[in-house]
Amino acid sequence: QKEVEQDPGPLSVPEGAIVSLNCTYSNSAFQYFMWYRQYSRKGPELLMYTYSSGNKEDGRFTAQVDKSSKYISLFIRDSQPSDSATYLCAMSGTGTYKYIFGTGTRLKVLA
Amino acid sequence: DTAVSQTPKYLVTQMGNDKSIKCEQNLGHDTMYWYKQDSKKFLKIMFSYNNKELIINETVPNRFSPKSPDKAHLNLHINSLELGDSAVYFCASRRRDRGGEQTQYFGPGTRLLVL
Numbered sequence: 696q697k698e699v700e701q702d703p704g705p706l707s708v709p710e711g712a713i714v715s716l717n718c719t720y721s722n723s724a725f726q727y728f729m730w731y732r733q734y735s736r737k738g739p740e741l742l743m744y745t746y747s748s749g750n751k752e753d754g755r756f757t758a759q760v761d762k763s764s765k766y767i768s769l770f771i772r773d774s775q776p777s778d779s780a781t782y783l784c785a786m787s788g789t790g791t792y793k794y795i796f797g798t799g800t801r802l803k804v805l806a
Numbered sequence: 807d808t809a810v811s812q813t814p815k816y817l818v819t820q821m822g823n824d825k826s827i828k829c830e831q832n833l834g835h836d837t838m839y840w841y842k843q844d845s846k847k848f849l850k851i852m853f854s855y856n857n858k859e860l861i862i863n864e865t866v867p868n869r870f871s872p873k874s875p876d877k878a879h880l881n882l883h884i885n886s887l888e889l890g891d892s893a894v895y896f897c898a899s900r901r902r903d904r905g906g907e908q909t910q911y912f913g914p915g916t917r918l919l920v921l
Contacts, residue, residue, distance in 0.1 A: 703846070703847075727908055729909060729910075731912075733847070736915075736917075737914060737915070738810075738896055738913050738914045738915050739849070739896070739912045740912070741909055741910070741911065744909050781847055783847075785910070787908065792837055792854050792856060792862055792900070793851060793854070793862055794851065794910060796848070796850075798846065798847065798848050799848070801847075
């Protein structure tokens, strides 16, 4: 079993839809949770960062962490064609320099 | 100004050759990384340096040798290139502020194709 599981997709949604992207993990020591967006032929770009449990909102993006279920989510409201990209979750624990990434979910928002 | 830069962006070479990729960050971060991303987009950590000291060395063939001349630079040298080395290589640097937040910033990637 991988430390971080993420559905690779592709996930196709119509423009304006609410998108839900998820990752599950097995290591209870993870405390730092990140979502990255990666456009084709570009480097990953940090979207959201969350420490421990809870929600964080930034514009159309909301990140949720449920440590009891070892489950994190990224919600995108009013999705746009420009949101079409691969979304990667990443996690890290306290006192470590190592990050574990999910395999990425490819999202397509159709105009 | 570009925060994390890599050169070259594209590298096409023959099997058996030796090549280097360079990375520079102007963010003032202490920690830098090399990742390999395969065709399925999976990002796998290879190495990490903190203040020029090697702190992470994953199960990478010893044909791969990182070098950090200073905090702002991390280079990757690959000897005797093999077909399986074809991938996109990303450099990243890590910010860690006093509040403990730690996030990584990635470069644009180097696309390596071994023929």
